[in-house]
Amino acid sequence: GNSVTQMEGPVTLSEEAFLTINCTYTATGYPSLFWYVQYPGEGLQLLLKATKADDKGSNKGFEATYRKETTSFHLEKGSVQVSDSAVYFCALKATNAGGTSYGKLTFGQGTILTVHP
Amino acid sequence: DVKVTQSSRYLVKRTGEKVFLECVQDMDHENMFWYRQDPGLGLRLIYFSYDVKMKEKGDIPEGYSVSREKKERFSLILESASTNQTSMYLCASRTTGAPGNTIYFGEGSWLTVV
Numbered sequence: 001g002n003s004v005t006q007m008e009g010p011v012t013l014s015e016e017a018f019l020t021i022n023c024t025y026t027a028t029g030y031p032s033l034f035w036y037v038q039y040p041g042e043g044l045q046l047l048l049k050a051t052k053a054d055d056k057g058s059n060k061g062f063e064a065t066y067r068k069e070t071t072s073f074h075l076e077k078g079s080v081q082v083s084d085s086a087v088y089f090c091a092l093k094a095t096n097a098g099g100t101s102y103g104k105l106t107f108g109q110g111t112i113l114t115v116h117p
Numbered sequence: 118d119v120k121v122t123q124s125s126r127y128l129v130k131r132t133g134e135k136v137f138l139e140c141v142q143d144m145d146h147e148n149m150f151w152y153r154q155d156p157g158l159g160l161r162l163i164y165f166s167y168d169v170k171m172k173e174k175g176d177i178p179e180g181y182s183v184s185r186e187k188k189e190r191f192s193l194i195l196e197s198a199s200t201n202q203t204s205m206y207l208c209a210s211r212t213t214g215a216p217g218n219t220i221y222f223g224e225g226s227w228l229t230v231v
Contacts, residue, residue, distance in 0.1 A: 004159075036222075043121075043207060043222040044160075089159060103148045103211040103220050104175070107159040 002027045002094050006108035013080055013115050021075040021111050023064075023090035031092040033057075033066050033073040034105065038087040047075075047088070080115045087112050120144075121223040123208050129229045136195040138226050140208030146221075147213050149191035151175075151183065154205040154225070163206075166191055198230045 007022040025031065032051045036044040048057030053068035062077045073090060090108040124139040142149065147168050152160040152175075162175030166185040180202060184192045191210075195202055208223040 006159075041224075043224040044209075045222070046219055049219075091160075103213075104150070104162060104165060105160075105220060107152075107161075109157050109159040110154075 002031070002092060002106045004090050004092055004106055004108035006088075006090050006111050009110070010112035010114060013113070015082055015115055015117050016079045017115075019075070019077040019080045019084075019113070021088055021090075021113070023073045023075065023108060025071050025073065025090075025092050027071075027092055027094045027106075029095050031094045033064070034091045034093070035062070035064055035073070035075050036089040036091060036107075038089065038110075040086070044089065080113075082115045082117055085113055085115045121208055121210050121221050123206075123223040123226045125226050126224065127227045127229075129231060130195075130198050132199060132230060134195075134198050134230075136198050136228065136230075138193040138195075138206055138208075138228070140191045140193070140210075140223055141189050142191075142208075142210040142221070143189065144210070144212065144221075145188065146210035147188070148211040149185065150209040150211075150220070151181075151191065151193045152207045152209065153177070154207055160207060163193065195228075198228075200230050202228065203230045204228060 003026045034049045035047040037047045038044050048059040050057040050066035056065045064075045087110045089110045091105045121142045150165040151163045154160045164183040166172045182194045206226045211220040
């Protein structure tokens, strides 16, 4: 079946530090890949996505590149801010044999990021 | 902006009670989903609905049922709540049209079963 594995958290960084959150996946076919962010007390928001190999998703200074050869979609940011403190989820949407998936997402376990001033 | 509204943010229920969690979306989306979120486990799909009156089991449907009588509303039902159903429940919706891949989430419902 499909699965997503994220690096263990929590991750604690100082402001302006470099961030990497690792994400690897297992899926049949050609999944789309996503990063969602959940700020305290809120639901999930789409942060960025990539729908095919070698695509780079980017938003708010965050980036992730879809690497089919390593089945990875690592999240990076060059300089984090206190306001980036949140839980980050990597997810995939697989396409079934009939070509439809109804948007079902498979999530990783989430990584808690805390950024200190 | 797309809005997915979960009517109850915080609920406390007793073991054995029947619990209804309601979700409404205002963008005429065909697909709707119920996930539960637990620390260290991420989000797991309980049920989804690809259109009105259509539903399919997700990865962890046991102990839950759903209802989708109208396109905008998707209800999650716990027939007899148990303490292991204490969790955060997230509703989501998506259109099958462009920009089809984006899934929108509600703010979540924290359920405590005592």
